[in-house]
Amino acid sequence: MKITNQVVEKHGLNLEEYSNIKKFLKREPNLLELGIFSAMWNEHCSYKSSRRHLKNLPTKGKQVIQGPGENAGVIDIGDDDAIIFKIESHNHPSYIEPYQGAATGVGGILRDVFTMGARPIALLNSIHFGSPEHFKTKSLLNGVVSGIGGYGNCIGIPTVAGETKFNKTYNENILVNAMAVGHAKKDKIFYSKAKGVNKSVVYVGSKTGRDGIHGASMASAEFDENSEEKKPTVQVGDPFTEKLLMEACLELMKDNSIISIQDMGAAGLTSSSVEMASKGDLGIEIHLDKVPCREENMTPYEMMLSESQERMLIILEDGKEKHAKEIFKKWDLDFVIIGKTTDTNKLTLKYNGKIEGEIPLDALASKAPVYDRKWVKKKLIKSKFDFKKLKKIKIEDALIKILSSANHSNKNWITNQYDQMVMCDTAQKSGADSAVIRIHDKEKAIAVAVDSSANYCKAHPLTGGKQIVCENWRNLISVGAKPIAITNCLNFGNPEDPKIMGEFAECLIGIKESCEFLNYPVVSGNVSFYNGTNKKNISPTPVIGGVGLIQKLEKPMDHLFKKKNSDVLLIGKTFGHLEQSVFLEEVHYILDGRPPEINLVNERNNGETVLEIIKKDLVNSVHDVSNGGLIVALAEMSMGSDFGIKIKKPKNLTNLYKYFFGEDQSRYILEVDKNNLERVEKILKNNNIFYDNIGLTQNDYFEIEDELKIDIKKLYKINNQWYNNY
Amino acid sequence: MNSSVIVFPGSNCDRDIAVALEKMQFKNQMVWHKESKLPKSDLIVVPGGFSYGDYLRSGAIAGKSLIINEVIKAADKGCLILGICNGFQILTETGLLKGVLLRNKNLRFINKDVNIKIINNETKFSNKYKKNQILKINIAHNEGNYFTNSNHLKILNNENLIAFKYCDKNGNINEDSNPNGSLENIAGIFNSKKNILGMMPHPERMMDNLISNTDGANLFLSLLK
Numbered sequence: 001m002k003i004t005n006q007v008v009e010k011h012g013l014n015l016e017e018y019s020n021i022k023k024f025l026k027r028e029p030n031l032l033e034l035g036i037f038s039a040m041w042n043e044h045c046s047y048k049s050s051r052r053h054l055k056n057l058p059t060k061g062k063q064v065i066q067g068p069g070e071n072a073g074v075i076d077i078g079d080d081d082a083i084i085f086k087i088e089s090h091n092h093p094s095y096i097e098p099y100q101g102a103a104t105g106v107g108g109i110l111r112d113v114f115t116m117g118a119r120p121i122a123l124l125n126s127i128h129f130g131s132p133e134h135f136k137t138k139s140l141l142n143g144v145v146s147g148i149g150g151y152g153n154c155i156g157i158p159t160v161a162g163e164t165k166f167n168k169t170y171n172e173n174i175l176v177n178a179m180a181v182g183h184a185k186k187d188k189i190f191y192s193k194a195k196g197v198n199k200s201v202v203y204v205g206s207k208t209g210r211d212g213i214h215g216a217s218m219a220s221a222e223f224d225e226n227s228e229e230k231k232p233t234v235q236v237g238d239p240f241t242e243k244l245l246m247e248a249c250l251e252l253m254k255d256n257s258i259i260s261i262q263d264m265g266a267a268g269l270t271s272s273s274v275e276m277a278s279k280g281d282l283g284i285e286i287h288l289d290k291v292p293c294r295e296e297n298m299t300p301y302e303m304m305l306s307e308s309q310e311r312m313l314i315i316l317e318d319g320k321e322k323h324a325k326e327i328f329k330k331w332d333l334d335f336v337i338i339g340k341t342t343d344t345n346k347l348t349l350k351y352n353g354k355i356e357g358e359i360p361l362d363a364l365a366s367k368a369p370v371y372d373r374k375w376v377k378k379k380l381i382k383s384k385f386d387f388k389k390l391k392k393i394k395i396e397d398a399l400i401k402i403l404s405s406a407n408h409s410n411k412n413w414i415t416n417q418y419d420q421m422v423m424c425d426t427a428q429k430s431g432a433d434s435a436v437i438r439i440h441d442k443e444k445a446i447a448v449a450v451d452s453s454a455n456y457c458k459a460h461p462l463t464g465g466k467q468i469v470c471e472n473w474r475n476l477i478s479v480g481a482k483p484i485a486i487t488n489c490l491n492f493g494n495p496e497d498p499k500i501m502g503e504f505a506e507c508l509i510g511i512k513e514s515c516e517f518l519n520y521p522v523v524s525g526n527v528s529f530y531n532g533t534n535k536k537n538i539s540p541t542p543v544i545g546g547v548g549l550i551q552k553l554e555k556p557m558d559h560l561f562k563k564k565n566s567d568v569l570l571i572g573k574t575f576g577h578l579e580q581s582v583f584l585e586e587v588h589y590i591l592d593g594r595p596p597e598i599n600l601v602n603e604r605n606n607g608e609t610v611l612e613i614i615k616k617d618l619v620n621s622v623h624d625v626s627n628g629g630l631i632v633a634l635a636e637m638s639m640g641s642d643f644g645i646k647i648k649k650p651k652n653l654t655n656l657y658k659y660f661f662g663e664d665q666s667r668y669i670l671e672v673d674k675n676n677l678e679r680v681e682k683i684l685k686n687n688n689i690f691y692d693n694i695g696l697t698q699n700d701y702f703e704i705e706d707e708l709k710i711d712i713k714k715l716y717k718i719n720n721q722w723y724n725n726y
Numbered sequence: 727m728n729s730s731v732i733v734f735p736g737s738n739c740d741r742d743i744a745v746a747l748e749k750m751q752f753k754n755q756m757v758w759h760k761e762s763k764l765p766k767s768d769l770i771v772v773p774g775g776f777s778y779g780d781y782l783r784s785g786a787i788a789g790k791s792l793i794i795n796e797v798i799k800a801a802d803k804g805c806l807i808l809g810i811c812n813g814f815q816i817l818t819e820t821g822l823l824k825g826v827l828l829r830n831k832n833l834r835f836i837n838k839d840v841n842i843k844i845i846n847n848e849t850k851f852s853n854k855y856k857k858n859q860i861l862k863i864n865i866a867h868n869e870g871n872y873f874t875n876s877n878h879l880k881i882l883n884n885e886n887l888i889a890f891k892y893c894d895k896n897g898n899i900n901e902d903s904n905p906n907g908s909l910e911n912i913a914g915i916f917n918s919k920k921n922i923l924g925m926m927p928h929p930e931r932m933m934d935n936l937i938s939n940t941d942g943a944n945l946f947l948s949l950l951k
Contacts, residue, residue, distance in 0.1 A: 123880050149835050153837075154776045155738065240779030240780075241779075243735070243736055332735070415837075416834075417834050417837070419835070422774075422866065471895070524914055553936060
């Protein structure tokens, strides 16, 4: 086949990139080689637009064992325990084929974690759909939720936390981000860097089929009206085989057989072999006739670009082949030596002894294109919003409208479809500020949470980026965990548009500021660009997945009121920031103005003080104040509990709406027993923390003095009907 | 007491049940599905999970597996057999327990804590519970909708072979308290000799107050008695 300009463009490469390919090869590539360049140089694998910005993120810290650049990030949680985690997007495939797209998203991220030697202990997800009224939303929601559940439930890893949001910005491009968290021994962590020449390169796992060919390239382009035709590029998941692969790998990892290991994820055999060899400054030779194939007459091109799931590439120590083979045989998996490491610094592909393609590895890895794309700053808009012009609505009616909306309804309908309890270490499930997972056989536990704030990021990317890290930090604090590190999934539109690139660059600056100030490094992550259809880009949606540590899990802390007659303290200052709030969006259909400011000093002081109070066992329940403001947070503490609250009328703020629905940041609510009140107040005063005693818990009713009184059972019902009626 | 847990390649509650058994001082062994012999056991547990992937009917392949023949032989000799979740599905596939587990009525996977009522507390599996005691227990299944023919249902009722029924927290057994559409809210049944119990809920998940509660512990204590 002749490589015409059209063929080049079909491979997602531009002509300048193509001329660089010819320079690297000092000749024209053949189709196989072009395919490999296309797989390695696309946005998804090369990070060519994002790399310059990503390198500014703080990635180091006392507890960081491995930052970005490996299959997943690794942190130290004391003793000989390490936590390995990462979040990844599977947006494009999930839009085309929701069940398989979401399922293989889960499968892919699990492999990233167990490849490094960790037994996965928790799954999380962040899923964003279009408006509920959009004709596709319902089937996408059903497909994605059952896909996530189908994979996690079968492999037997609990899906413990997540977020689900609806917004018309995702009408034509949903987001499906999956996060996996695993536990490993510190001295048993496996990396992808190859070492030594003439070592066996082994293919294990499922056979290779024609599914997912060019999947990574698909994820590097916008959708158009023909997107449905891309269905064949979506991979098909087999969680049972993944379970076998996971157990077999973990069994082989018990001794010293493995030099390096890499899962075949995006761009399959191509990216795994290139990554292992290039990281080790070696070459690699692969005999494609040995690759186990599911279908007949597969060409080298198809084998190298297939994204069939549940496959791994392993480089073995000399003499370990037989031992390793026995383990994979026990688990009924393919195990084939398909090549060896070389000292040529080239990727050499042979079929029946004949060289089919040969590419210098640096051209595919270190010398892959990096772009300094143009970007423009977003100004803080002046709000046109005038409170006096809003339609009058009673506080009670506004609250009910929010609690019964798609975005703020209870998500049990979703989370009940996920096995949250398997492995028997889930101390806190979905619905809390963070999930809490005990480390098996130990006293300690980790807290995990995922968060995003697309509206804030859209309004002002820098503030939004800053805010989302803080919100995630707050969620971990609220369950009594010390936040350690994050992973991020950066979902954005087309980076070739300077406005979109600006959203990306500025969100990252915001993320960096918060992470640096809070000592909350980024240890892994993923960038997903080109989220949009026909030039309509999604709102910038960075998703943050955080992990924190609870040194000794004695009783999990959650947000539900526990007793009557406890004092309820609001930590942090309330200014009444209504712009970009849920109140305006859900009640008045206005999205306007600036996101709330973040004061990082207050954020840190408030958080550290709340954590101190929780650790001293002085509170009954804790909740952070986020979307919807104070009133929604208090309602959440009442719904599902046996106790409500009687809220005193605030003395200073004259505008009740601003007081109750304002989304000022860095705030927490604490439920404190009368006996502990003095001690708690002393700690707050000592640490110079602003707080207010806002009311008392009581039986049965959610009440604001002289304003409203609602039965909490009624609130619960209101909050639990949206999904069932959808 | 010696127990054996059968491990299929897709079992995923095998570790959980092993932890529970060991916590209750059982001498437990894991038995890989390719084994053709069972160690000496007073109790055999077929755990939850997805045996061989369950892409065919749940438990269909496991019901014909090598090791399950040994389980059937042991059952015939009176060994105690406990099938939980996928284990229950497998036991119905072997015929050791009658009836079938259909897809949940809402056609979705369900994981949540539900209440069940102890219907028969005069068996090796349930003697530490009180009759009509209400437990809070976790379910996690896609096919837990128990169904059987009317003859067998009569036998279940007449011979007191229903172990547990789904109920609400006050003990009411009705459609509202039935999570998956099971006939007569059945959550677990015995065979006629009452040496085999199949149940959809997971007692091994209810062994620790820090995680859930300890409502499952009495099942294991009953077996030890």
